[in-house]
Amino acid sequence: ATFGSGHWYEGGGIYRRTHLSRSNHTHFTHDGIFVSPEVTALTASKVRVHASAELETTVAHGIDASAASPSTAMVIFTLLDDATGAVLAANRSAKIRLSPGSTPQIVSVAMDVAGIALWSVQQPTLYTVQVQLAYNTDSPTATVVDAQNVTAGFRQTAWSSAGLRLNAAHFKLRGFSHHNSFAGVGVAMPDRVHLFRAQASRALGGSFWRMSHNPYAPALYDLLDALGVPTWDENRDYAPEYAPAMHDMVKRDRHHPSVLVWSFCNEYECLQVSNATGLAFRAVAKALDPQRPTVANGDTVGLDVQGKSHAGNNSFEKFHEQYPAVPLVLSECCSCQTQRLDRIETTTCMHDQNSPGLLPYVAGSLGVWTLFDYYGESHVWPSVTSSFGNFDLAGFPKPHAYWYVLNWLNMIDAGDQGRPPVPVKPVTRVLDLPAFVSGTVAVLSSGAAVEVYADGKSLGRQASTGTGEPLVFALASDCSFPQNLSDVQCHGLHKNTATSVKLCAAACCADRLCTAWQWGGDKGCFIGALKPDSCKHSASAWAGAGRSAAPTVAIGNITAVSYGSRGGDDVIVGTHTVLRGGKAVAVKLELDAPSPSTGTGSRLVLDGHDAALVRASVVDGDGILLANASHNITFAVTTGPGRLIGVGNGDNACHRNAKSSAVPAYGSLARAVFQVTLDCVGRNLDVVTAVDVDHGPATVQPSGCPAD
Numbered sequence: 098a099t100f101g102s103g104h105w106y107e108g109g110g111i112y113r114r115t116h117l118s119r120s121n122h123t124h125f126t127h128d129g130i131f132v133s134p135e136v137t138a139l140t141a142s143k144v145r146v147h148a149s150a151e152l153e154t155t156v157a158h159g160i161d162a163s164a165a166s167p168s169t170a171m172v173i174f175t176l177l178d179d180a181t182g183a184v185l186a187a188n189r190s191a192k193i194r195l196s197p198g199s200t201p202q203i204v205s206v207a208m209d210v211a212g213i214a215l216w217s218v219q220q221p222t223l224y225t226v227q228v229q230l231a232y233n234t235d236s237p238t239a240t241v242v243d244a245q246n247v248t249a250g251f252r253q254t255a256w257s258s259a260g261l262r263l264n265a266a267h268f269k270l271r272g273f274s275h276h277n278s279f280a281g282v283g284v285a286m287p288d289r290v291h292l293f294r295a296q297a298s299r300a301l302g303g304s305f306w307r308m309s310h311n312p313y314a315p316a317l318y319d320l321l322d323a324l325g326v327p328t329w330d331e332n333r334d335y336a337p338e339y340a341p342a343m344h345d346m347v348k349r350d351r352h353h354p355s356v357l358v359w360s361f362c363n364e365y366e367c368l369q370v371s372n373a374t375g376l377a378f379r380a381v382a383k384a385l386d387p388q389r390p391t392v393a394n395g396d397t398v399g400l401d402v403q404g405k406s407h408a409g410n411n412s413f414e415k416f417h418e419q420y421p422a423v424p425l426v427l428s429e430c431c432s433c434q435t436q437r438l439d440r441i442e443t444t445t446c447m448h449d450q451n452s453p454g455l456l457p458y459v460a461g462s463l464g465v466w467t468l469f470d471y472y473g474e475s476h477v478w479p480s481v482t483s484s485f486g487n488f489d490l491a492g493f494p495k496p497h498a499y500w501y502v503l504n505w506l507n508m509i510d511a512g513d514q515g516r517p518p519v520p521v522k523p524v525t526r527v528l529d530l531p532a533f534v535s536g537t538v539a540v541l542s543s544g545a546a547v548e549v550y551a552d553g554k555s556l557g558r559q560a561s562t563g564t565g566e567p568l569v570f571a572l573a574s575d576c577s578f579p580q581n582l583s584d585v586q587c588h589g590l591h592k593n594t595a596t597s598v599k600l601c602a603a604a605c606c607a608d609r610l611c612t613a614w615q616w617g618g619d620k621g622c623f624i625g626a627l628k629p630d631s632c633k634h635s636a637s638a639w640a641g642a643g644r645s646a647a648p649t650v651a652i653g654n655i656t657a658v659s660y661g662s663r664g665g666d667d668v669i670v671g672t673h674t675v676l677r678g679g680k681a682v683a684v685k686l687e688l689d690a691p692s693p694s695t696g697t698g699s700r701l702v703l704d705g706h707d708a709a710l711v712r713a714s715v716v717d718g719d720g721i722l723l724a725n726a727s728h729n730i731t732f733a734v735t736t737g738p739g740r741l742i743g744v745g746n747g748d749n750a751c752h753r754n755a756k757s758s759a760v761p762a763y764g765s766l767a768r769a770v771f772q773v774t775l776d777c778v779g780r781n782l783d784v785v786t787a788v789d790v791d792h793g794p795a796t797v798q799p800s801g802c803p804a805d
Contacts (some may be wrong), residue, residue, distance in 0.1 A: 102311065105276050105483070106472030108284030113314050114706070117784070121242040123170060123232045126151040126201050128345075130248040130710055132174075132226045134216065134354035135388040143211045146186065148174050148249060150228055153201035157236040167196045168236045172204050175227040176249075179263045185224070186210045186304030192234055215264045216250030216354040218304050219518045220377055221325030223250045250322055256390055256402055256424040258417070260460040261357075263327070267517030269454065270327070270461030271505045272305025273298055273427055273487070276471035277313055278614075280491040281743020281755050281770040283472065287708035288316040289690050290770070295320050296696035297488055298468050299517040300507025306355075307331065307428065310363040312346045325517070328355045329334075329428070329463060331393065335362035337374050344381040351386045359394045364406050364429075375399035390686040394428045394464070395599060404428030410453050417458050428455040432450075434484040436497055437764045438530065438725060438748060443576040444541075444567050445591075461515075465501075473769075475749060482749040489747030491768035492689065492710060498532040499526040499541050507543045516803030525659040525671030528567060532677055532724040536576075536647040537607055539567040542660030544670050551652045558660075569607045572650045576606035578614070578642030580627070586635035587613055587643075590623035598640055608647075615641030653677045678716070678723035678765075684730060685714040703738065703802060705776035715765040726765040738775035738801065746767065777802035 105394070118127075129151030136144040150172045169192050175375050176186040187404065190204035214222035230243040255262040261270060275294070277284050298306060311333040320329050330350050332343045343361070350356050361378045379391050379399030390401030403420075405412060406429040413425055419466045430453070433446035447465075454462030470486035481491050487498035503524045524543040538556065540547050548558040549570045556570040590613060595601040601622035605614035613627035617639050627643040659671040690710040691698035701707045715726035732741055743755050748763035760767050776782060 103473070105232045105474045106278055106283070107311075109280070110284035112283070117700065121232070122156070122197070123154045123168060123195060123229060124152065124243040125245060126153055126230070128348045129203075129524060129674040130202070130245055130247055130352070131227050132247050132352050133386070133388060134250055134252055134352070134356075136215075136251045136253060138253065139209060143209060144175065144213065144215075144251065146210055146249075146355070147205070148208065148228075149203055149205040150174075150230070151201050151203045152195065152230055152494050153506060154195040154199070156197045156757045167194045168233050169193065170195050171231045171234045172206075173227075173229045173231060174206050174208060175229075176208055176210060177225045177227060179223060181507070185213065187563055190644065208249065213251060216252045216322075216325070217264055217266070218268075218325045218327065218515055221323060222760045223248055223249065223322060225249070229379060232656070247352055248319065248322065249352065252354055254357060256421055256460070258458050260424070260458075263514065264674070266514035268304075268461075268513055269755070270305045271454075271465040271515065272303045272327075272461075272465070273301075273468035274307040274309040274464040275313075275468055276309065276473075276483075278472045278490070279469070279770075280489075280745020280747065280768050281593055282596075282708075283743075283755065286314070287706055287770075287772060288314075288320070289701075290318045290710065290734055291709045292320050293492060293690040293710060294469060295324055295326060297492070297494075297680050298366075299326065299519055299696070300506075301468075301487060301501040302509060302517065303468070303501070304515045304517055305329065305461070307464040308360075309429075309464070309467075310366075312350065313350070318350055318355060322353050323715075326355055327357045328353070329358050329360055330356045331360035331394070332362060332378070335366040335374060335378075335397075336370050337377055340374075340377045340381050343378045344385065347382050347385045349391070356389070358390050358402060359386070360404070360428075361391060361397055361399070363394045367397040370397075371414075380559045390424075392426070392428070397410040401660075402426060404464075406430075406464075407432070407450070408453060410456065412458055413453050413459055417456075421458075424460060425456075425458060426460040427451075427462040427464070429466055430454075431465045432485050433497070435497055435748060436484055437489055437493060437495050437766075444500045444539075447497065447500050448566060470747070470749060479752070480749045481639040481752065484749055491745040491747035491766070492506075493712075493747050493764075493766055493768070496526065496528040499524060499528075500565070500567075503541050503543055508565055523659060523671040525657050525673045527655050527657045527673050527675050529655065530675055530677075530724050531655055534570055536650065538570045538572055538655055540570070540657040540673075541567050542652045542657065542659040545661040548658045548660070548661070549651075550656045550658070552654060572652070578601070578602065578605070578644045580613075580643035580645075582615055582627075582632060582641035582643050583639060584615060584634065585632040585641075586637065586639050587615055587623075587627065587632040587641070589628050589631050590615060590625035593622040593624045595622035595624075602642070610647070612646060613641065613643035615639050629783075657764075676721050676724070678721045678726075679719070680717055681715050681723055681726050681728060683716050683720075684719045684728075686715050687712045687714070701773055703773050703775045703777040704779060705773065708742070708770055708772045711769045713769065715762050719751060722787070723753045723765040727761045727763065729759055729761050729790050730767045734771065735759060739771045739773050741769060742772045743770045745770075751777075769773065775801060 133147045173189040188206040226247045229241045232242040233640045307329040308331045329676045375398035392402040394404045402424040431450040433443035451462045470490040526541045528539040548615040549556040559678045597606045598616045601616045605611040605624040614624045654676045656674040744760040745768045746763035
């Protein structure tokens with residue numbers, strides 16, 4: 098790492114696809130074509146599309162530019178319906194003269210189109226704009242010398258102190274922040290892994306994607322366009338000398354309908370510089386794309402929308418009181434840490450820290466930290482990855498991810514224009530494993546009531562609160578608190594709604610992480626983890642008690658049964674059982690991608706790049722997943738055009754080489770990433786073969802392709 102590197106793993110070397118381009122000496126510049134997603138409404142059924150193209154004439158090495166003759170050129174724009182191929186609109190630029198070696202020139206047109214479908218979360222309609230550069234248009238031999246097809250989507254956005262309106266529909270933003278890494282492959286993620294991650298966000302109800310803290314691979318933006326996922330595109334470094342990087346990000350990504358905002362900076366970087374930086378960044382962004390608003394995950398100047406990171410309700414209330422017309426958004430929140438096995442209770446963290454996004458003048462909570470764990474920012478050895486994700490580094494969901502399934506998907510009306518169009522399914526989820534239970538069992542449910550069984554014995558039935566929070570069932574009768582905490586005040590406890598001493602003690606007993614409770618009379622009830630050094634003598638009257646740890650209970654299985662969508666119904670609407678399992682006898686292999694179950698397709702593409710995510714599960718003789726097997730699992734390709742490119746298990750303290758062929762299971766699960774080694778669809782393969790002179794492991798040849 099060097100100065101300026103992130104406090105997370107940013108990768109190294111060439112880890113994205115590289116391209117070799119060849120063109121006529123008169124051609125479109127790199128990223129020079131811009132079909133603006135933002136359209137102007139002309140009538141109820143007609144909109145105006147704005148498009149531009151930057152072109153230049155270069156001079157071959159060794160040629161005197163002054164001796165070359167100028168030429169005339171024209172750009173033709175044609176909007177096509179992808180479904181039928183029909184021409185929906187067309188226009189051509191005025192003729193311009195291009196002198197070899199001169200400054201690139203920009204031409205612009207407008208196209209009036211009737212009856213097109215606007216791009217949205219629930220209907221992400223895309224079109225193709227064919228852009229052709231005609232050269233020597235004053236000559237009978239005029240010809241098209243450069244042409245590109247641009248995928249486009251069209252929409253109307255409006256930001257205000259009431260939030261975002263997309264195509265006049267108002268909805269709350271709900272989404273996740275991301276870091277660009279995955280088990281086995283680091284930051285060199287194949288496109289199929291990007292798709293897997295995007296679909297994982299939608300499965301949790303995520304309707305927004307924050308690129309943190311840098312622009313991502315172009316393929317991801319294409320996927321988010323197609324899936325209908327609005328996006329926050331974020332610049333990496335923030336200082337006057339980095340304005341060109343902001344320019345390049347905007348120029349590269351501006352044609353994507355999914356990109357709704359340009360972010361200057363993140364947190365600490367936003368505070369390091371003078372106002373001149375914000376003004377310079379705003380200038381380069383608006384010069385390339387006047388329509389999209391500028392934002393930041395922190396305080397700086399030149400912003401259209403103010404983002405706030407890990408801010409509470411008070412911070413938003415004060416800002417809105419001072420600047421009532423400025424749009425606000427909770428752009429990062431909820432660094433709630435847990436692992437698949439070490440199941441720390443995080444739903445309170447999620448509920449409380451997402452709450453500012455519900456304020457009427459806040460657009461939403463779009464940057465929950467994070468969807469997936471990532472390399473780096475582990476905080477304590479021997480951990481080497483973060484613990485913030487709702488999925489671990491290997492793509493396995495953690496139990497608390499179902500809080501979002503319940504609150505952001507199940508409890509959101511299907512007509513909400515910010516809700517991903519995925520099926521509504523009842524939620525019943527036990528949040529504890531039998532081998533790790535200590536005193537209580539927590540359950541998330543969308544039902545009207547839940548009954549929990551431990552080893553077949555009922556722990557009782559509870560009515561749902563309707564708030565999307567877990568219900569807690571006591572397993573152990575031992576709720577003793579031997580440590581006297583009266584006449585002292587212990588700091589670091591959190592407020593509870595209990596209304597008496599007895600109920601305060603019961604609330605702590607029901608919380609599997611609670612080791613101390615205190616009742617302060619008019620001050621109310623406080624519970625949480627006991628920190629003896631924080632307990633100081635107090636003149637106020639405090640009653641309370643503590644314990645060293647919650648009691649553990651050895652059980653074999655836990656089952657939750659959800660009843661009815663309305664109170665009193667006895668119809669079972671969902672069940673979930675977790676088992677300790679018996680003796681390990683087999684490894685079960687499943688395909689998580691491509692797989693219809695994860696929305697990632699059904700087949701691999703033989704393009705030399707595509708990849709598959711294989712899940713290995715350690716099971717007993719009945720096929721039951723064990724609670725915590727850690728057997729070493731070895732992966733290999735036995736036949737077919739593929740190779741193993743990485744392994745992982747989601748354990749944040751695993752130090753096994755990600756490029757080895759074996760990895761221990763964590764929580765009885767392991768991951769392997771396989772990549773195809775045959776390219777049957779690529780273009781210019783003869784050039785690829787000639788350029789790839791070292792014939793590395795990814796070298797592909799067109800022979801051996803299947804007939805279909």
